[in-house]
Amino acid sequence: MLNEFQQKAVLLPNKNALILAGAGSGKTRVLTSRIAHLCQKQRISPQSILAVTFTNKAAREMRERVEQLLGYSTRGMWLGTFHGIAHRLLRQHAQELGFDRHFKVLDQDDQLQMIKRLVAHLNLDDRLYAPKYLQHYINAKKDEGVRAESLNDKSVDQEVIRLYQAYELRLKADNALDFADLLLCANELLTHNEVLRSYYQKRFQYILIDEFQDTNTIQYKWLEKLYSGDNTVMAVGDDDQSIYGWRGAKVENIQKFIDDFGEVEVIRLEQNYRSTQIILDAANAVITNNIDRMGKTLWSEKERGEQIAFYEAFNERDEADFIAGRIYNLWKNEHLTLKDIAILYRSNAQSRVIEEALLKEGVPYRIYGGVRFFDRAEIKDALAYLRLMALKSDNLAFERIINTPTRGIGAKTLEVIRDYAADYDLSLWHAAKAVIERKLLSSRALKALSEFINMIEELSEYIDTLTLEDLMRLVLEKSGLLRSYEAGKSEKSQQKLENLKELVNAASEFIPPVEDVETNEARLLEFLSFAVLESGEMQADENIDSVQMMTLHSAKGLEFPYVFMTGLEDGLFPSSRSIDSPKKLAEERRLCYVGITRAMAKLTLSYSKVRHQYGDINYQIKSRFLHEIPDDYIKSVRTSVKKSETPSFGISPFEFLKKNTPDSAFKTGDFVNHTKFGIGVFLKSEGEGDERLYHIDFKAGGGKKVLLAKMAKLSKL
């Protein structure tokens, strides 16, 4: 069942190991079999195992599969995401770190809000100090393990550092941690507390880490803390699939692991069980162009397989149309299941035209990504009520809901409260109460404000008596959230209403990840953390058979019999922001490798000569990655539209251009593409020897077709 190398990894005696697991090489199987082997054959208690993943989804999957293999629950085993495990550690040992056990976790959105407020508070110009940039800067520093107080960065405006410091103080005052803090604090906990460190080092006899190429500096440090020399670490990863460098992941950690962890057994999993040989050959051919690889060549026992299809589209509409047409054909004529088909793209903006084309063909699709369940505004509003109820000093929650739904508390009132809070160093909640007591507002505002305060206090009283589910219901009711959406008849309001109902559901199904949750309050706090740490896919229509559309990044870890990789154009993929940095380019190439290796049976590549971007027309050139795939793996597919199907305007495109373009000097016209939307033409200008690209597009305007000629950006051909 397991091949030689997989088996070696699973059965490995007590020794640190690095499993270099190529795409589709059965990595998860090895990991789960390893855990099962330890429990069953080695009689290791699940308590002694720590298994870390990056996403909740991966963690869930792993737990399920281990339990399937073992036939019993693995509840005692620490298996989760880096953040989830850090969170658990911190909840358990908050005292030792000197902070309140009831800390809350800020998500990206909360974090950004807080930074925005600080920027305003410090009177900084938000154009010079863009909150988004500051957020990125702070997170990057934290991911490297650098706190504000020990930061010495001369390369950056000192105001930025001051803001970072202010932000840290704010967090502390609010008893809040951001995502990076979870890791950072957990690391500090293990660094400073020897007793705990040695306890966990003894406890976790076996540490397994998935997706090692995605670990960042702080995660690596964290692992070092848990390693005593007596326990063993198995790191599983693939340097060729490292695509998250831009958010702090360090591929180098793989090499570093080999260097730092004593004698490390390196096992390569190179047999691929997913793709045909030709797809693997293409992937190998591309990735070979990267230097500094650990080195790995995928092979397959599968047949050579179908050639890779390649379509050269005239514009992005043509590209989309081609894809939609092909899929329609696979669906209706070859009776393929749509969920076996994926459309991958580099940037989300590309999805739109493709959606339109699929819609036109009547092909159902599902787009991955977008706003996650717990990130939706209405959900966060509802949760903010719970947050404020649980902890009155939660300023972010306070600001979020004080006037949501609107209850006549405006900016003016809030301003008074904020000033009061600042003057007397109070939380907004307590400031609001004082403002009421001292009658510092108009009677109308006072009334609205005290009604709000009373409502929250009244709701808080139910925390101890009601179940989470009922509490949630009551909050939705009393807060007026339900009412405000019931009033709206739009599709949007209805959807929001649905989501809120789903939230009650989520509350009823919630099982705390730790055992020692006894009080209702503790349960509530766990639920709130859960909502932040597990943003949750919860996409609708999961059951409808549909084409899967997603970015190349979110395709990692997935596989599909049919894969369409789109927009293979320099400047788009690889992204224009990457082409002049070898390091970034290498990451783009890995992304390409990831994309190709998603395909099991058939890969179709496409690029578009013309692409509308940011409101203008760009002439695109083929992605350099396309050139890296040997020609004989590729079969060009002809245009999806016959010449006879292109619209006729009673005048030849050539004549039309001659009449309508300023460039009267051109001599020849070569029709590059006929599409349902128009015709692309390359024209040679006199003299310079440059070529220009013209684009004839038509639009249905007032029932009749209108010819439009647009000149695309001039570019070297």
Place this chain on the structure above:
DNA sequence: GCCATGTTGATTTTT
């Protein structure tokens, strides 16, 4: 507090 209008900026994303 809500609506209309102007401005800006635009890979990739999990926790």
Place this chain on the structure above:
DNA sequence: TCAACATGGC
């Protein structure tokens, strides 16, 4: 281009 966000008038 286009959508998110901020600003200003009622």
